[in-house]
Amino acid sequence: MIAAFFPGPVVDADVLAREVVLPGTKGLKKIVKEFGDDILLPDGTLDRKKLGTIVFNDEAKRKKLNAIVHPAVRWAMFVKVIQHWVGSEKYCVLDVPLLIEGGVWRWVGKVVVVYCSAELQLQRLMLRDNSSIDEASSRLNSQIPISDKVVYANVVLDNSGTQQELSEQVDKFVEKLDKEIGWLWWLGYILPFVSLLSAVWVLASRRLRKRPVRVQKDKTN
Ligand SMILES: CC(C)(COP(=O)(O)OP(=O)(O)OC[C@H]1O[C@@H](n2cnc3c(N)ncnc32)[C@H](O)[C@@H]1O)[C@@H](O)C(=O)NCCC(=O)NCCS
Numbered sequence: 001m002i003a004a005f006f007p008g009p010v011v012d013a014d015v016l017a018r019e020v021v022l023p024g025t026k027g028l029k030k031i032v033k034e035f036g037d038d039i040l041l042p043d044g045t046l047d048r049k050k051l052g053t054i055v056f057n058d059e060a061k062r063k064k065l066n067a068i069v070h071p072a073v074r075w076a077m078f079v080k081v082i083q084h085w086v087g088s089e090k091y092c093v094l095d096v097p098l099l100i101e102g103g104v105w106r107w108v109g110k111v112v113v114v115y116c117s118a119e120l121q122l123q124r125l126m127l128r129d130n131s132s133i134d135e136a137s138s139r140l141n142s143q144i145p146i147s148d149k150v151v152y153a154n155v156v157l158d159n160s161g162t163q164q165e166l167s168e169q170v171d172k173f174v175e176k177l178d179k180e181i182g183w184l185w186w187l188g189y190i191l192p193f194v195s196l197l198s199a200v201w202v203l204a205s206r207r208l209r210k211r212p213v214r215v216q217k218d219k220t221n
């Protein structure tokens, strides 16, 4: 949803995660090898509902699925980011539900967490997917709690209110980001080594940062 409010390009990991398991992909072949032919619908596409029911109730199976899908999604995200950079975009948003769990948070300039209480998150998920409390809870329990994600954030956007209120916070954030980047962006584009140096600096500082202690268990890897 955040994509709708952001003026720049958005790389959506959920969309890529669907693309890398389309019929004919290596991803789908590996899934069939792991989960059997039954995991396909009669038209040869992935039975997402069935796979979801399996993996959101079985951590070992979820790990197997993640090991198939996540590397392909990470590579596809990397390619998209490079395309946006070549297309002279100042920045882009990576919309990644498992940003923290999968470790991708270490590779981005800023971690933004869109926050609401766990109760509200559950309610909205049930409404969005028309799912039962058990189905929605098993999905949320497959991720680290949102309150733990906040510990990793450079910026927290409070989404306890209306979508309009969230949109206003995004506008303010983008305004601040534009100011922060300023003319440095052009310098980086004209002299690519400046971009490279700044990327190395961001990555090095993140890698040096210890994992916040409140998160004790990585649930997805
Ligand atoms: C299990 C699958 C087939 C269920 O498909 P379905 O269409 O019902 O759900 P969808 O893909 O839209 O996912 C909805 C949400 O579930 C959560 N979710 C999805 N996969 C996972 C996972 N492996 N671990 C934890 N949460 C997950 C995310 O919040 C995601 O936004 C699908 O979620 C999947 O392939 N998951 C593995 C890939 C993945 O981790 N995707 C998330 C972003 S990389």
Ligand SMILES: Nc1ncnc2c1ncn2[C@@H]1O[C@H](COP(=O)(O)OP(=O)(O)OP(=O)(O)O)[C@@H](O)[C@H]1O
Pocket (backbone or CB within 6 Å): 001, 002, 014, 097, 124, 125, 127, 128, 159, 160, 161, 162, 163, 166
């Ligand atoms: N401020 C809000 N008021 C009312 N409903 C909201 C608000 N923010 C989000 N929602 C609804 O909550 C649901 C979940 O939001 P969204 O799909 O954007 O979450 P997400 O974090 O991208 O989920 P996922 O991790 O599953 O991809 C959606 O149906 C969305 O319309």
